Amino acid sequence: MASPAVNSLADAEPTPYWLTAHPAPHPCSTLTGATTADLVIVGGGYTGLWTALQAKEQDPGLDVVLVDADLCGSAASGRNGGFCAASLTHGLANGMARFADEMPALEAHGRRNLDAIEATLTRYGIDCDFRRSGELSVATEPWQVDELSRTAQLATSLGHRATLLTAEQARLKVDSPTYLGALEMPDAVAMLDPARLSWGLRRACLELGVRIHERTPATKIGDAPGGLLVETPYGSVRASHGVLATNAFPSLLRRLRHYIAPVYDHVLVTEPLSEAQLSSLRWRERQGVGDSANQFHYYRLTEDDRILWGGYDALYYYRGPVRSELTDRPATYALLAEHFFDTFPQLDGLRFTHRWGGVIDTCTRFCPFIGTAFDGRLGYALGYTGLGVGSSRFTAGVLLDKLYGHDTERSRLRLMNTAPVPFPPEPLRWLGIQLTRWSLNRADHNRGRRNLWLRTLDRAGLGFDS
Numbered sequence: 262m263a264s265p266a267v268n269s270l271a272d273a274e275p276t277p278y279w280l281t282a283h284p285a286p287h288p289c290s291t292l293t294g295a296t297t298a299d300l301v302i303v304g305g306g307y308t309g310l311w312t313a314l315q316a317k318e319q320d321p322g323l324d325v326v327l328v329d330a331d332l333c334g335s336a337a338s339g340r341n342g343g344f345c346a347a348s349l350t351h352g353l354a355n356g357m358a359r360f361a362d363e364m365p366a367l368e369a370h371g372r373r374n375l376d377a378i379e380a381t382l383t384r385y386g387i388d389c390d391f392r393r394s395g396e397l398s399v400a401t402e403p404w405q406v407d408e409l410s411r412t413a414q415l416a417t418s419l420g421h422r423a424t425l426l427t428a429e430q431a432r433l434k435v436d437s438p439t440y441l442g443a444l445e446m447p448d449a450v451a452m453l454d455p456a457r458l459s460w461g462l463r464r465a466c467l468e469l470g471v472r473i474h475e476r477t478p479a480t481k482i483g484d485a486p487g488g489l490l491v492e493t494p495y496g497s498v499r500a501s502h503g504v505l506a507t508n509a510f511p512s513l514l515r516r517l518r519h520y521i522a523p524v525y526d527h528v529l530v531t532e533p534l535s536e537a538q539l540s541s542l543r544w545r546e547r548q549g550v551g552d553s554a555n556q557f558h559y560y561r562l563t564e565d566d567r568i569l570w571g572g573y574d575a576l577y578y579y580r581g582p583v584r585s586e587l588t589d590r591p592a593t594y595a596l597l598a599e600h601f602f603d604t605f606p607q608l609d610g611l612r613f614t615h616r617w618g619g620v621i622d623t624c625t626r627f628c629p630f631i632g633t634a635f636d637g638r639l640g641y642a643l644g645y646t647g648l649g650v651g652s653s654r655f656t657a658g659v660l661l662d663k664l665y666g667h668d669t670e671r672s673r674l675r676l677m678n679t680a681p682v683p684f685p686p687e688p689l690r691w692l693g694i695q696l697t698r699w700s701l702n703r704a705d706h707n708r709g710r711r712n713l714w715l716r717t718l719d720r721a722g723l724g725f726d727s
């Protein structure tokens with residue numbers, strides 16, 4: 262007989278809630294024939310759309326063409342958790358471990374970036390349920406309470422508002438019997454609807470004159486007289502400059518494939534909660550919540566009072582395939598559902614209506630990097646490792662600085678001028694990632710203690726995260 266957790270999934274549609282909750286825009290035409298532009302962008306997720314938008318804002322006369330293999334926002338940008346973080350470094354601890362000297366500047370840039378995102382939404386009337394509701398990091402094991410206390414000190418020293426909460430205080434914010442404490446950071450994160458952000462940016466781009474072609478995969482990129490040539494099945498774009506914004510998908514620039522491990526992350530969404538169910542949670546401030554384990558869950562309320570519940574089981578497959586059928590994984594959904602009811606036993610009987618997965622561009626330093634190729638005419642930004650909703654606007658801006666030779670404070674940041682250590686070739690990559698996942702799971706069940714393998718990776722500045 263199926264467990265209650267598995268039963269709760271019986272009617273869940275295998276579709277991202279965000280992509281069906283509101284009407285999707287009418288697709289743009291596929292590119293046919295040869296065209297020219299000043300800037301060609303491959304990929305219409307946040308990275309590509311923010312690049313196009315900022316390019317037009319900086320120079321309205323620039324002729325920009327964007328092609329997407331599918332629909333803009335159909336990949337990670339339309340199916341994520343909607344945590345729009347100020348952090349550019351996948352959190353404070355990761356930033357301190359790698360860019361300690363730069364952290365005050367990086368945090369200041371991150372805060373300004375979040376403000377600029379909000380200002381853009383206002384400027385273009387993009388309604389994506391953007392709320393500055395902040396983040397609650399919760400401890401569900403005693404060792405995590407100590408870790409939160411260290412994070413609180415670090416956050417305060419970097420100018421954040423950060424409040425440590427006891428178990429009782431945490432349960433007044435969001436009520437779960439599993440909480441042993443929490444760290445509240447009201448300014449660190451805004452929550453939003455990711456698909457409506459993608460669609461809103463896409464609309465703003467179209468209004469500014471960006472030519473968008475959907476269902477148009479770029480198959481090749483190469484030199485052309487005066488710039489670059491991007492080839493697609495029924496057409497091509499010749500442009501003086503280009504940007505690759507293809508995230509975890511196999512890059513047209515083959516050397517970038519060594520830096521990225523495509524990792525599958527999964528999400529569930531419940532039916533809308535009743536008044537009584539909502540008040541049993543006390544989740545009045547609607548913060549985004551994340552637990553503090555290595556294999557962590559993230560969760561939040563949607564605008565119509567459902568709970569989105571995701572994370573934990575980040576999966577890498579041998580040779581790193583990116584295929585839509587790998588996004589649907591019943592064993593992971595069952596595990597997520599079980600953890601959900603462990604966390605919120607008062608919601609017993611609640612049903613899940615949506616289940617889905619998506620691919621994350623994990624790199625060994627967990628935070629984005631940018632670079633150029635073709636003598637500085639082609640730029641790329643990737644490596645967000647599960648935290649790209651906010652930082653993609655920043656990397657897009659720096660990419661434009663680099664492509665057009667603007668020497669700015671942000672373009673001189675070490676974060677924006679260094680690349681992560683590449684992953685080893687297969688089968689070492691697969692073996693290394695499996696060993697790391699196994700070790701992280703053991704650490705989570707052994708008071709956070711890191712084994713020799715994890716300590717060696719830490720010393721080398723390497724790791725695996727989502």
Ligand SMILES: Cc1cc2nc3c(=O)[nH]c(=O)nc-3n(C[C@H](O)[C@H](O)[C@H](O)COP(=O)(O)OP(=O)(O)OC[C@H]3O[C@@H](n4cnc5c(N)ncnc54)[C@H](O)[C@@H]3O)c2cc1C
Nearest residue numbers: 304306307308330338341342343344479508619648649650
């Ligand atoms: C389940 C899940 C939950 C997440 N939760 C969060 C979160 O809460 N907060 C957060 O900050 N981040 C989160 N992330 C990560 C975040 O969604 C990504 O970092 C961000 O969306 C990356 O944007 P992007 O534009 O670089 O990539 P994508 O959105 O993946 O866009 C890449 C685009 O390139 C196109 N493409 C690929 N190859 C080609 C080609 N050859 N030709 C043309 N087009 C091509 C694809 O069709 C796609 O539209 C999550 C990701 C997932 C999968």
